[in-house]
Amino acid sequence: MLHRGPAGVPDSLGRLADLRAAVVRRLTPLAPAGLGSTDRGSVLAALVDDVENLQNLPLRVVQPLLTGGIVALVSIGVLAAIAPSAALALAVCLVLAVAGAVVLGGIAGGRAERALSRDRAELAGALVDELTALDVLQAYGAEAVARGRIRAADDALRRTATRAAVAQALSSAVVSLAAGAASIWALAVAAPGQPGGAVDAPWFAVAVLLPMAVFDVFSAVPQAASAWRGVRAGAERIHALLPSVLPAEVRGDEGEGRIAEGALRLRGATASWPGARTPALRDLDLDVAPGERILVTGSSGAGKSTLAAVLVGFLRFGGTYRIGDSDAALVAGPELRRHVGLCEQDPMLFDEDIRQNLLFARETASDAELFEVLERVGLGPWVRERGGLDARVGERGALVSGGQAQRIALARAILHGFPVLVLDEPTAGVDPDA
Numbered sequence: 001m002l003h004r005g006p007a008g009v010p011d012s013l014g015r016l017a018d019l020r021a022a023v024v025r026r027l028t029p030l031a032p033a034g035l036g037s038t039d040r041g042s043v044l045a046a047l048v049d050d051v052e053n054l055q056n057l058p059l060r061v062v063q064p065l066l067t068g069g070i071v072a073l074v075s076i077g078v079l080a081a082i083a084p085s086a087a088l089a090l091a092v093c094l095v096l097a098v099a100g101a102v103v104l105g106g107i108a109g110g111r112a113e114r115a116l117s118r119d120r121a122e123l124a125g126a127l128v129d130e131l132t133a134l135d136v137l138q139a140y141g142a143e144a145v146a147r148g149r150i151r152a153a154d155d156a157l158r159r160t161a162t163r164a165a166v167a168q169a170l171s172s173a174v175v176s177l178a179a180g181a182a183s184i185w186a187l188a189v190a191a192p193g194q195p196g197g198a199v200d201a202p203w204f205a206v207a208v209l210l211p212m213a214v215f216d217v218f219s220a221v222p223q224a225a226s227a228w229r230g231v232r233a234g235a236e237r238i239h240a241l242l243p244s245v246l247p248a249e250v251r252g253d254e255g256e257g258r259i260a261e262g263a264l265r266l267r268g269a270t271a272s273w274p275g276a277r278t279p280a281l282r283d284l285d286l287d288v289a290p291g292e293r294i295l296v297t298g299s300s301g302a303g304k305s306t307l308a309a310v311l312v313g314f315l316r317f318g319g320t321y322r323i324g325d326s327d328a329a330l331v332a333g334p335e336l337r338r339h340v341g342l343c344e345q346d347p348m349l350f351d352e353d354i355r356q357n358l359l360f361a362r363e364t365a366s367d368a369e370l371f372e373v374l375e376r377v378g379l380g381p382w383v384r385e386r387g388g389l390d391a392r393v394g395e396r397g398a399l400v401s402g403g404q405a406q407r408i409a410l411a412r413a414i415l416h417g418f419p420v421l422v423l424d425e426p427t428a429g430v431d432p433d434a
Contacts, residue, residue, distance in 0.1 A: 351394060370415070
């Protein structure tokens, strides 16, 4: 359960989780084929900064504007009943403050606020490249170039953030000046109407202090305008990252029905990768009975990885694909991947311990079951030497060798118990004698 907090926070956190999950679901079918030309920093920024910016729409845009608008209307109405001229002064100053703050903020900082997400993505991409390819950069003497890219990206982000902050400060100054002007104007136009021209304490509190209180609430308007520009820029970046139409060769996640148990049958399977001129897989027939193991061999580019992508529902294909009595082409992608698992040559390990990396496959597994599957892939003694299941593997498996990472991923796939398991060179980095 969510703890109690400011109004709207639990709903916004829920929407944030839903948005992030929706972006991941949209990325899933693109992952093997459609993200090759996408910078990892852009994906990271979209999942973290840009998606988080979208939750600012209800919290930092709609809510402050509604609150400020309601307070302003009620205050003008109350003041109009007491001193119509003072109410007119307040209304005029509010309009001028909003127009001035929004226009000035847009002119002075609009471009910088839109560039913040882009510059964060540049810095994230530079850091990711440096950390994930540090050994290669050091081997080729290119580490200084990578560090220079990080410094340049950091300097650009700092300059952009400074310009955005200056613009927001100018907008706030406009609102503060308008607040003072409203109070002075209200006093100047309404005081002569009082008996003897004197201003008593109650009238002063209503006619002079009320505009100041209204502008105190209304001071959130420049921040709301700035937040709106950030929300819009984040939405545009996410839209650019996630095209509205998938490449024709990439299979979406739409579909219905469930996969039945039974033999796997491919007939005339033909598939291509996005942008390819010729099919990578052509007129393939394949039969796999329950419990049967099939070895697919061929030279590089023969279509082995393409076949794997077809089997798990990442690529569209010509021909027929059935599992048991189910047409695998008609079911949703996630449903197909619950039945057909994939263990790739470059596995993804999370910055957690070995136990958690395995429990992603089956969270109810006991330690004994985890050690059993690790023994099956030849990692039992190695895990014990490292201190057991609590040993960490590092970001993307940085603390283990490539072969060990592949075997952890294989153990995870076996632990899940997929009815059909596709292995796409999962032991390419494993010592043949191991």
